[in-house]
Amino acid sequence: MALVNPHGSQKKLMPLLLKGAERTDELKRAEGMKKIKISSRESGDILMLGMGSFTPLNGFMVKDDYDGVVEDMKLRKVDPGTMWPLPVTLSIDDDTLKEVKEGEEVALVDGDSGEIMATMKIEEIWEPDKKKECELCFKGNGPDSERFWEVAEEEHPGVQQVINSGKYYVGGPIKALSEKDFPEQYGDAYMHPAVSRAIFEDRGWSTVAAFQTRNPIHRSHEFLTKIAQEVLDGVFIHALVGKLKPGDIPGDWRMRCYQVLLDNYYNKERTVLGVYPLEMRYGGPKEALLHGVFRQNHGCSHLIIGRDHAGVGDFYGLFEAQEIYDTLWDGALELQPLKIDWTFWCHKCGGMASLKTCPHDKEDRVVVSGTKFRRLMSEGKIDEVPPEFSRPEVLEILAEYYSNPEARAVKIKKGAFEDLK
Numbered sequence: 001m002a003l004v005n006p007h008g009s010q011k012k013l014m015p016l017l018l019k020g021a022e023r024t025d026e027l028k029r030a031e032g033m034k035k036i037k038i039s040s041r042e043s044g045d046i047l048m049l050g051m052g053s054f055t056p057l058n059g060f061m062v063k064d065d066y067d068g069v070v071e072d073m074k075l076r077k078v079d080p081g082t083m084w085p086l087p088v089t090l091s092i093d094d095d096t097l098k099e100v101k102e103g104e105e106v107a108l109v110d111g112d113s114g115e116i117m118a119t120m121k122i123e124e125i126w127e128p129d130k131k132k133e134c135e136l137c138f139k140g141n142g143p144d145s146e147r148f149w150e151v152a153e154e155e156h157p158g159v160q161q162v163i164n165s166g167k168y169y170v171g172g173p174i175k176a177l178s179e180k181d182f183p184e185q186y187g188d189a190y191m192h193p194a195v196s197r198a199i200f201e202d203r204g205w206s207t208v209a210a211f212q213t214r215n216p217i218h219r220s221h222e223f224l225t226k227i228a229q230e231v232l233d234g235v236f237i238h239a240l241v242g243k244l245k246p247g248d249i250p251g252d253w254r255m256r257c258y259q260v261l262l263d264n265y266y267n268k269e270r271t272v273l274g275v276y277p278l279e280m281r282y283g284g285p286k287e288a289l290l291h292g293v294f295r296q297n298h299g300c301s302h303l304i305i306g307r308d309h310a311g312v313g314d315f316y317g318l319f320e321a322q323e324i325y326d327t328l329w330d331g332a333l334e335l336q337p338l339k340i341d342w343t344f345w346c347h348k349c350g351g352m353a354s355l356k357t358c359p360h361d362k363e364d365r366v367v368v369s370g371t372k373f374r375r376l377m378s379e380g381k382i383d384e385v386p387p388e389f390s391r392p393e394v395l396e397i398l399a400e401y402y403s404n405p406e407a408r409a410v411k412i413k414k415g416a417f418e419d420l421k
Helices: 020-031 040-051 063-072 094-099 130-138 144-156 156-162 182-189 194-204 219-231 251-265 286-298 320-327 371-379 392-403 407-408
Strands: 036-040 090-092 105-110 116-121 124-126 169-177 208-213 236-241 271-276 301-307 334-340 343-346 351-354
Touching: 020 105, 020 116, 036 090, 036 094, 040 105, 040 116, 040 169, 063 169, 090 208, 094 182, 105 392, 124 271, 124 320, 130 144, 144 156, 144 392, 169 236, 182 251, 182 271, 194 271, 208 219, 219 236, 219 343, 236 251, 236 371, 251 271, 251 392, 271 334, 286 301, 286 320, 286 343, 301 320, 371 392
Parallel strands: 036 105, 208 236, 208 301, 236 271, 301 334
Antiparallel strands: 090 169, 105 116, 116 169, 124 169, 343 351
């Protein structure tokens, strides 16, 4: 059996990153273009477009595609009828609007580093209804849904990204020119969809479960991935290393945690570790669909979805990210969800279990929230973290991270994770 097809009607990857002489020539051209400064989220989106992870998009969305995605999760222009769950947009403010116009080419410059990330042919400039976008993209069925606008601007990072961005959106195709320092920092773990597909094919896999993570892997996460390994050919631990919200653990430290787990507790013949540069939108169910889209592009047939996938605060129901997959129309996505119930350590069961398998009371279970875990670690209370929560090797690394601010500056050497393919 073959791997699933890339997403979209063309069923082929569409990477937008230029290389070699073509890239050199385009960078020279970009120097003479008007410059648009872009946010970290927009830079991350360019990286995903460049890799081909956002196939079949050809750049930042024009108004027809934006409206279709916001209103019914369907592209209307670049690949009509294709499912796409969240907008991929570029914003500008009033001052920039005075400098650029439809039909011209511009250079997109990273707002932090000043690096030229891409060139873009402006097809359209318009003023979006951001309130509508936030409500249709980020409003879930959790406890905060009834008071969405009372709390969202202060507590939902995705809403903050939209509201604080420029007044206007600019749409058009891009030519990606940079991967920043991700290949140097993460070595072979930073892999394009074409690379992950080649690895899976070389191993003879046709069914692959992606595991989305922006945190160190604890015992519940490990349990989820090993359930997938029992029923499928392999698992792709695919870690986000783009910008996170304050309090989340940086990618370099998490990679140390992943490394020690794979070295000691995983069958490497059935495990592949990769990273990707996207910035989280914390969009709950619709972000779970986005995670499915680009994992299909990477060659995955399934996406592991547990409790509160891609959620934040109390904006979403605990299993809303699973339920949204049931609302998709036939053919919307080849990738399928691998739905797994709430998992925990049960003392009476003597191991990991879930609500579907464990008959015991909650008093017999060890469930540690990420928030509580980070609080205990930051306060130096590692002894209070239940040993059933995480492997001791992982806790040792995290104790070092939380106790020594200078150690947090550690950088990953190129090629450090080449043996994880």
